[in-house]
Amino acid sequence: MNSQAQPRAESAPSAVVGSASVTLGNAPSPENGYQPADERGPAQNVPKPVRPEGMNEETAEGLEKFILYWNDCVNYGIQTGDFSYAEPLVSQDYTADLELYVWAEEVYARGGWVVGGRREVVLNKDALAEQGNGVYRWIGNLNVEDMQAYLNEPGTIVDGSQTRGRSVYFQATYKDEKWVMDIVAFAEAFPS
Template sequence: MKSVSTRNLAFTAIALLAFTGCGAQASGSVPEPDTSTTTSAVVASSASAVEETAGAEETNYSGGSKAPEGEYRAADEHGPAQNVPKPVAPEGMNVESTDAMLLFINYWNDMRNYAIQTGDTQDLKHMYEDTYEADLRFIDSVDKLYKNGGWIIGLKRDVHANRELVTHLGNSAYSLGANITVENGIINEVQNIKSIDNSEANLNGYEIIVTFKDGEWKVSDGKVVK
């Protein structure tokens, strides 16, 4: 790998995990869907900020070589993940119901993991309201990292939503309690390597706020609840 110059670079990791409680008590569920309502499928919590690095001059391949078409290879010290399957939006997601909301949450998380492995963040950004500033900063940092030749190893996460902890906040906004487990990982910034240990952060709780508007779900906010 060729050496490159690097500008000032900052990385902040916020791990998102097990829901232990939030201010409001869960009361009721999302209304049952109106089956006449259909929309086009849309693509839509750890968070971090990575500032700009200098562009790399070489192509790096996980496993040390370019993978054959269709062969998935996870990211490693040699390069980013290859041939990562892009998640497909599930049917029945774009209605206002508890089941549909949970489909959306899983799809959103899958798209977030996809972006972490590929640097392709365009569709993921569409799944957010502007109010979720922390995660949007994280997405921008991922975009910059990959454009400047870096990549991420690990840091994929699983969301374990608890449908018993759904609170209707009014105006088609809902609070959801979830357990979120995040892998440890490495941020490869070409010249700098940063290790992320999520073992303690995984003990925290997490609350996700989502809104159903104009026939689709959006993630509005999220916060750690200790």
Template structure:
């Protein structure tokens, strides 16, 4: 469940599905635009597609260049292929205002990586046990990729974000984000659609709280405001 100021909490059912979780992440049950109250730096963090950090061509031991695998987004016919793996920027490892903002963008790129691949392990590595939305995300992705099922779309884009970088009494630091989600479907073989998700065109405000420990950021909370 996720607490909000303007609308009721959004429950996550056993069969919420990964595309449906995008509605939870941006409070799809609410309406209206969300402009972060903190200083918001314009930008987009639509998850960089998963895959190798390199691109272009690679060379065989014999020196013959061969093209690398090409990224293909999910379609009605099947899941995404060769999704590029997001790479954490060095800045996101720093305990600083800029470092926290870079980390928030990276964390959401890992969420999108989960939508496209079914792999939530990287989000788990950077999230603590108190993050309820994170737990809901793991369950939703697991359901969305059961058997031969997959997720099409539903990824998130950061419209703006910012932080005052002031430590809370719990030792956390907060980031305010404005987020949009893409339409998505939880799909199965033979054209089966378990759930359709068409989010509002408006963005929604989210708050992330993270703690810096042992040289890295860890997410403790993400919820709507």
């Protein structure tokens, strides 16, 4: 057994399915470029999200750019604990994402890190619908990697498999010349 401190699990807003023992040691290495988090330490040299030009236009292309940028910002936050890019993009009523941000920020603030948890957005190009009053819904998929938080002992795995292959609605509102993410929910949560 290694004499170094062992990471401790933090509960996350999802189902726990297992655990693992780890040792610390993923030291920063700027010459190696981006390194994802692993059981030895947090992600290193994570690229900051870049706001795409044309994102804040009330067009299908603008909304697509917004959704992909929002996702990049959340992925950045999961890997760094810095959700300053993501928070301004979501409605204060979208509590599921805001709670994830608070949870991850706390893990990092206490000296821990998150492995996995990155999300991939896949949009169905034929499934965008205007709901009126600047509200749009776009059907797609939000595939989420399993996630594991490390603090001072073995971490527990948060299962992301329930997201794979299930349709979701990305609902955003265009107001004051910008998009705001209202909610992402499994498609069956919305009536037809």
